C-alpha cells in the first residue's frame with residue numbers, strides 16, 4: 114500500500130541516498146525539504162521530474178504541518194563535530210530546535226507520524242564497552258554529540274505526555290556516494306573515506322590525524338537507507354534507539370593504506386572518539402536489519418575508477 118512520507122535534509126549525503134532507495138524500492142509518495150545549507154541540488158536532480166517526488170527548498174522551521182505524512186525521516190542537521198565547537202548556537206538551533214519544531218507540529222495537530230530520527234554514535238564518546246550496545250553510558254565529547262543526545266532525550270521526555278512514535282538510528286561512520294560535497298562549507302569534516310578518495314583523485318597526500326591508530330566502524334549509506342526503511346515499516350511502536358554500524362572496525366592508518374601510499378600526518382583533533390564499534394544485535398533482532406555492504410569492495414571499485422580516469 115502506498116504511503117506519503119517526508120524526508121528532511123533530502124539533498125544531503127544520507128538523505129539523497131535514502132531518496133534513491135525509496136524511489137527504487139517502494140511506490141511511496143515522497144516529499145523532501147532542504148535549505149541547501151550543506152546539501153546540494155545535484156544530489157536530488159535525478160528525481161526532480163518524477164511525479165512521486167515533491168521538493169521544497171526551505172528551512173524546516175517553515176514547515177507548518179506534518180498532517181499529510183505517515184512517516185517523517187528526519188535527517189536535516191549540521192552534522193559536523195569540529196564546526197559545532199565554533200558556531201554553538203547555530204548548531205543548537207539546527208540540530209536540537211529544528212527537531213523540537215517537528216515535535217511541536219505533531220503536538221499541535223495531534224498527529225503522530227512515525228519519526229525516524231537520525232542520531233549518532235557520537236553520543237557514546239570513547240566507549241567503555243566495545244563493541245558498544247545501546248545501553249552504553251552517554252559521554253558527549255562535542256556540542257554536536259550533546260545536541261544529538263539532547264534531541265533523543267527531549268523526544269523521550271515529551272513522549273511521557275503525548276503518544277509520539279519514534280525510532281532513533283545511531284549511525285556509526287557512514288560512507289558512500291556523495292559523502293564529499295564540493296560545495297559544503299564543512300567539507301573538511303565530512304567522512305574520512307570520501308576525503309581520502311578525493312585526495313587520491315587530486316593527487317594529494319592523504320592526511321591522517323594523530324598517529325592513525327584510532328579505529329572506526331564504517332557503514333555504507335545504502336545500509337543506512339535500508340535501516341531507515343525497515344524502521345518505518347516495523348508494525349509496532351518502538352520508541353527506542355538502535356545502533357546502525359558495520360560492527361567491524363578499521364584504523365585510520367589502515368584505511369589510508371588501502372587507498373594510497375602517499376600519506377602525511379596532521380595533529381589529532383579534540384572531541385573525537387578513539388574507537389567506534391557498533392554492537393548491532395538490537396537492530397538485527399528487533400528490526401531484522403543487518404549490514405550487507407563491504408568497505409573493501411567499495412574502496413577497490415572507487416580507487417579503480419579514479420585510477421582509470423587519471
Ligand SMILES: NC(=O)c1ccc[n+]([C@@H]2O[C@H](COP(=O)([O-])OP(=O)(O)OC[C@H]3O[C@@H](n4cnc5c(N)ncnc54)[C@H](O)[C@@H]3O)[C@@H](O)[C@H]2O)c1
Pocket residue numbers: 121122123124125126127128146147148149150151152153171172173174187188189190191192207211231232233234283284285286287304
Ligand atoms: N555523515 C555522518 O558522518 C553522520 C554520522 C552520524 C549521524 N549523522 C546524521 O545523519 C543526518 C544526515 O547527515 P548527512 O551526513 O547526510 O549530512 P549532510 O550535511 O550531507 O545533510 C544534511 C542536510 O540537511 C540540510 N539542512 C540542514 N539544516 C536544515 C534546515 N534547517 N532545514 C532544511 N534542511 C536543512 C542540509 O542542507 C543538508 O542537505 C544528520 O542528522 C546527521 O547528524 C551523520
